[in-house]
Amino acid sequence: MYKQIWDTIIQSDNITLISHVNPDGDAIGSSLALYNVLKKMNKNVSVVNTTEVADYLDFLPNYNKIKKTLPNKIDLLISLDCGSLDRLGIEDIDAFIINIDHHISNRNFGDLNLVEIIASTSQVLYNLFLANNVTIDADTAVCLYTALVTDTGNFQYESVTSEVFDMASHLVRCGVKVEFVSKMLYEREKLSRLRFLAKALDTLELMLDGKVGVVRVSFELMQRYGIVKDDTDGLVNMVRKLATVEVAMMLREEEDGSIKVSLRSKNYVDVSKIAAKYGGGGHIRASGVTFKDATFEQVQEILLQELKQQLQKD
């Protein structure tokens, strides 16, 4: 599959890279890493995300090349870090699709699919590069590394294997400045975001003997503090940090009134199963699902019932 995918890329000219809506560090880092490699191969390549990209990633090379809309001519569309076509935020498209991802819930929607259940999409991409002897320069390395760091919670998650450290080590040899990336990612907090986190944490409630922590974020609160969606990721991870908590949930109101739920588990609950049951998806320890035409209370109640069953197995 590595060779087949690379051959297809080499034979294509008008290539567009796209990642999931409300992108995270893996979605953008992987996109820009591949963008950089294809640019150097003199491909006509564009990089697209249809929603707001958080500005904490603005240190990545070619961050300012990310467009919100698709170009007119696309022969090959490469989807990165996205489990299903509808999460790309585009209409059906008449192009050959390569799907490169690491979500367990991936629906293999591409004409070619490279889906490996490993730490990050950037790790899948890295494997693809190695298999095809692609040179990883410093710009590509910093994108791959940033994607890896952000998707492993700074090398903390279950997905972190010796291969992950081998990759990180290799990327450092390719020119990544670890301290620079850490400072860019974690030492540039905005006061408005801290104030937002304080307000949002005020809504925290513990349920089911403290095993479940829930926070609610209204659309109005996000607007008041100028918060983009990816900025709320840190919030649900904070809730999971509580000693008693096995499952953290963030209920976030979207522009259209629907409720987006982010689910995180710590040790044993498979939140991807719960998300999948209601049309969402993701990973065992981190998943998401959206409920339309429902209130915070209704969504919370549905999910608490699901969790009750899983947590009783304790």
Ligand SMILES: [Mn+2]
């Ligand atoms: Mn990812």
